[in-house]
Amino acid sequence: MPPSLFSRLFGSSPSEFKLQINTPELTVTAQAKESLLLAALNQGIALPYNCRVGGCGECKCRLVSGKVKELTDKSYLLSAEELKQNYILACQSLPKSDVVIEVALRQGQVNHPIVETSARITALKPLTHDILHVQMEAEQPLSYTAGQYAEIVIPDAAESAAGQGRSYSFATAHDPARPHAVDFFIRKVAHGAFTEWLFTKAERGQLLQLRGPYGDFCLRPGDSPLVCIAGGSGLAPVKALLEQAIKDKQGNRPLVLLFGARTKQDLYGLDAIDQIRREWTGRFVFEPILSNEAASSTWAGRKGLITDHLKALLGERLPDYQAYMCGPPPMIDACVEVFTQGGMPASQIFFDKFLDSGHTAHPKP
Ligand SMILES: Cc1cc2nc3c(=O)[nH]c(=O)nc-3n(C[C@H](O)[C@H](O)[C@H](O)COP(=O)(O)OP(=O)(O)OC[C@H]3O[C@@H](n4cnc5c(N)ncnc54)[C@H](O)[C@@H]3O)c2cc1C
Ligand code: FES
Known part of the structure; x- marks a missing residue:
């Protein structure tokens, strides 16, 4: 031009x-x-x-x-x-x-109008020593599909690193009766611009900017069995997705839910998982797996990495499962490798990697 x-x-x-x-x-x-x-x-x-x-x-x-x-x-x-x-x-x-x-445009991508709105923090509740349950009330109503995420910006930090906004997955299924309410589970990242602010300065009543929803991580219809894997704050979208599955009458699908954490103290949301278990009509297997629990601990559950247990838990039917995963990128990469080596087609594997600037910041020289 x-x-x-x-x-x-x-x-x-x-x-x-x-x-x-x-x-x-x-x-x-x-x-x-x-x-x-x-x-x-x-x-x-x-x-x-x-x-x-x-x-x-x-x-x-x-x-x-x-x-x-x-x-x-x-x-x-x-x-x-x-x-x-x-x-x-x-x-x-x-x-x-x-x-x-x-570009090859996707068919059937989740498509809700993207809303840009201010949102007030209504509650900040510690779930573990480094994960906060952040509840907010958005000024404008928004709708989303469970599994999607929003971008949060601190208004006063528009020029700082966190001013670019950070992505956080909705932690509950959308409730049309409460279209202004949004919940997130947010883990503190050492030296992270947004989470350092959230854990040290954020208060109830403060206004933030919210944009969204984004992403296409959501439950695909069908009757194949489900394996859902959450690492740390990755429980947020997985929990939302399972709550939505119950609302959508998909709770009859066989489900293996794996929750990876370092120690017993890092497990949270167990009441919510129990609620899902009570409403799930299909086979429901829940296994928390601890990677760093002391040898002297009384923990009788599974230990090690999630990948150590996948084959034993899914058995010969591994290729039939649809896999949904959220959390740290190395966990997801390792699980994808086990699934693909075990014969699960890539078209049945869905995930959101919780990438941060440490993974993505390669500014142009
Ligand atoms: C789709 C999606 C959904 C997500 N959902 C969630 C969620 O539900 N819950 C959740 O807790 N998190 C989620 N995340 C992660 C979240 O968006 C943030 O990345 C995370 O909270 C860290 O933000 P921060 O501003 O605190 O850290 P950042 O400022 O992004 O820093 C992260 C780390 O990178 C380092 N770093 C920063 N800049 C550089 C650089 N230039 N070079 C090298 N290292 C650098 C920092 O020191 C720090 O250790 C999600 C991410 C994505 C992509
Ligand atoms: S959406 Fe652009 S690199 Fe991920």
């Missing part, structure tokens, strides 16, 4: 551009300060994505024409061939001109 007379005279750059996705009919407006992914999602086009922070590669698309500013180094996620073909990460690319991209 040639520069306008105004910008030639005054040197300012335009604040919005056109973003064409595959065909001219799918053209939206993209603000100069917003990623191509957000521009598309905000205008109802379901580009594929997962983490939105440059860590998963799900949002890759081919830049056919135009210029973008890339926020992070994509070479960690894209193959040499993709780099040669001009692939970019839509979540990490800001438009610098009108842009045309090519």
Whole structure:
């Protein structure tokens, strides 16, 4: 696009551009300060994505024409061939001109309107020494599918690292009777910009900014057995997903629920899991697995890593299960390897990795 007379005279750059996705009919407006992914999602086009922070590669698309500013180094996620073909990460690319991209749009992606609203903290309850149950009341109502997440921003920190917003999965199934209520389980991350603030400065009554819902981690219909795996605060979306399954009459599916924690003190939410067990009509197996429990402990349950127990718990039917996992990326990577080696098709494996800036921050040199 040639520069306008105004910008030639005054040197300012335009604040919005056109973003064409595959065909001219799918053209939206993209603000100069917003990623191509957000521009598309905000205008109802379901580009594929997962983490939105440059860590998963799900949002890759081919830049056919135009210029973008890339926020992070994509070479960690894209193959040499993709780099040669001009692939970019839509979540990490800001438009610098009108842009045309090519991307395989997903069918049937979860699609609720994205709401941007302020939300007041109504309760902060410790669940363990490093996990808080954060309850909030959003100013505007929002709907979401269990398993999805929202982005939280501290308003006063707009210019700081945490001002970019952080992703947190909804910890309960959506209740249409309480469309303003949202709950999160948030784990403290050492030196983490947002969680250090949350654990030391946040108070009941404070206002935060909330955007969402995002993500497509949600229960797929069917009658195959389920294996659900939660690590630490990853219990939030798994619990929400199972609560929703009961509401949707899918609680008759055989379920193996595994909850990984370091020690007995790191287990929480057991009452909520027991409630799910009481309402689940199908076979229900729950196994907490502790990776760091002292040898002298009276703990009689399973110990070690979740991957140590998967084959024994799922048996010969392992390839028939649908797997749903949330939590630390290494836990998910290790479980995916066991599942795929055991013959489970990739199309039956779903997860949200709780990536943070430590995993994703590879700023462009
Ligand atoms: C889809 C999704 C859902 C999620 N849901 C949840 C949830 O329900 N509950 C939950 O607890 N968490 C969840 N997370 C993780 C969450 O979004 C945050 O990443 C996490 O809380 C840490 O945020 P923070 O601001 O405290 O830490 P950050 O500021 O992001 O820092 C994290 C770590 O990285 C280090 N770091 C920061 N910058 C760099 C750098 N440039 N180079 C190297 N290291 C660096 C920091 O020192 C720190 O140790 C989710 C993440 C995703 C992607
Ligand atoms: S959504 Fe862009 S890299 Fe994950």
